[in-house]
Amino acid sequence: MSLLNSPVERSKLGLHTIEQYEPLIGSAAAERIGLKADRVRAMRIAHVSSTFYGGGVTELLTPLTLMMNAAGIETDWHLIQGTPGFFGCTKKLHNTLQGENLTWSEAERTIYEEVVFENATRLHLDECDAIIVHDPQPLPLISHFPHREAPWLWQCHVDLSSPFAPVWSYLRTFIEKYDAAVFSLPEYAQDLGIDQHFVSPAIDPFSPKNGELSDKEIGKFLANYKIPTDLPLVVQISRFDRWKDPLGVIDAFRKARKQADCRLVLIGNNASDDPESQVIFESLQSSIDEGIIVLAVDDPVLVNALQRKATVVLQKSIREGFGLTVTEAMWKGAVVIGGDVGGIRHQIKNECNGFLVKTPGEAAERIVQVLKNPKLREQLGSRAKESVRENFLMSRLLEDWLDLMVEHGRLGK
Structure with a gap:
């Protein structure tokens, strides 16, 4: 028996159990999810990704794999x-994949496929009942x-929504070897000869990044990083990536502060699988x-x-698969002004629970409106x-994956 199949050991992971979510989602939902977990408890599942650090995939897999193990489902990463x-x-x-037209040379193809092959020789997945591979980095493993x-x-x-056709055709040769593809939104569906499912990301409300903080704690962490609070804060938090439009954010801020005093804080990290991030950080x-x-910086409590503390949170992306930083800020009751793209449109209902914008000028107008009201x-x-x-x-993301495991996992075959 796996250590985490012991009820005693599972109870030690109390921060990652479905029972902890019951006050937020209700007893009926918690019971329903628990019953679904019982159906797949005998399974062993493996996730494969390219980094344990930085980016949305890590933000998802850290709590998801812990919750699955806490539920008694042996889950590797x-x-x-x-x-x-x-x-x-x-x-x-x-x-x-996000629509940029770039050449993909034979030399790059060789590097990509050879490194994935080397990784395949080190991975032992034969005893798993389902393998979930994330994003393009490990995609050819299945071969x-x-x-x-x-x-x-x-x-x-x-x-x-609009992948570059020549490279998509190349990647599709690997994708169609899989039993199913999982995308964040229905509008990302592709013409594939395999099943497609749509699972929106989610956040862990109890993590250091999302848990409650007192005013004293907030002040302490901002002071530690020498972030003044004498003016209202306009904040964007995301990896340093041109798709997040940091220069557009700065442009919007400079327009807005002509009408309302404020300070801009841009916080990001340099994920180990993103070689462009350091270049963009330095250019800023x-x-x-x-x-x-x-x-x-990589400090989840500072992000929290x-x-x-922010008066306005921006996520002015020009491409965005989903946008977990939007969800995180909304959970804290922040007003988020987001780019009118991708998954952000599924989180923000314009003028209802935030604002959607297309240009720096529109973002500036909304910043001023929020600052003054x-x-x-x-x-x-x-x-x-x-x-x-x-x-x-x-809890909702866990339930979605439990449903997928029943449908596609070895026990569901």
């Missing part, structure tokens, strides 16, 4: 390793397990003035404190938190 050249290639794949019996599912977390340094703070901030923030409670908590 494997990391593929790669060279800087490999991650340069996979970042290009990421960008082409190196020809005698597989368990189902393989590929989950793509990026905006697939030339845009800094006395009203703009740009920090590359900023989202709670405390009552509006309170109304939008309250609705934002409730929409997350209803739709985007980790």
Whole structure:
């Protein structure tokens, strides 16, 4: 028996049990999810991704794998390793999936496939009842397990509304070897010869990034990073990626502060599988003035404190698979002004629980509106938190995956 199949050991993971969610989702929902977990408790599941650090996939898999294990479902999480050249290639794949027209050379194809093959020789997945592979980095793994019996599912977390056709055709040769593909939104559906499912991401409301903080704790963490609070804070938190439009954010802020005093804080991290992030971070340094703070840090409590203290939270993406930072901020009752793209449109209902914008000028207008109207901030923030409670908590994501395991897992075959 696995250690985590022991009720005593599972109880020690109390921070990741479905019972903890019951006050938020209700006893009927908690009981329903528990019964579904009972159906697949004998399964062993493996997730495969490219990094344990930085980005939305990590934010999802950390609590999801812990919750599955706490429910008695033996769940592994494997990391593929790669060279800087490999991650340069996979970042290009990421960008082409989001619509950028880039050449994909034979040399890049060789690097990509050889590194994935090397990882395949180190992975032992034969005893698993389901394997879930995340994003393009480990996608070709399936080619190196020809005698597989368990189902393989590929989950793509990026905006697939208009992938670059030549590269998509290449990746499709691997994708269609899987039993099913999982996308964040129905509009990312593709013409594939396999089943497609749609699972929206979610957040862990009890994590250090999302748990409650007192005003004293918020002040302490902001002071530790020398972030002044003498002016209202306008904040964007996301990895340093041009798809997040950091220059557009700065432009919007500079327009807005002509009409209302405020300070901009841009916080991001440099994920280990994203070689462009450090370059973008360094390029932003030339845009800094006395009203703009740009920090590359990985401190979830600082993120929590900023989202709670911010008068406005921005996520002015120009492409976005979903946008977990939007969900995180909304959970804290923040007013979020987001780009009118991808998954952000499924979280923010314009003028109901936040605002959707297309240009820096539109973002600036909304920033000023929110800064000058405390009552509006309170109304939008309250609705934002409730929409997350209803739709985007980790308990719902766990239930979605339990349903998929019943349908596609070895026990469901």
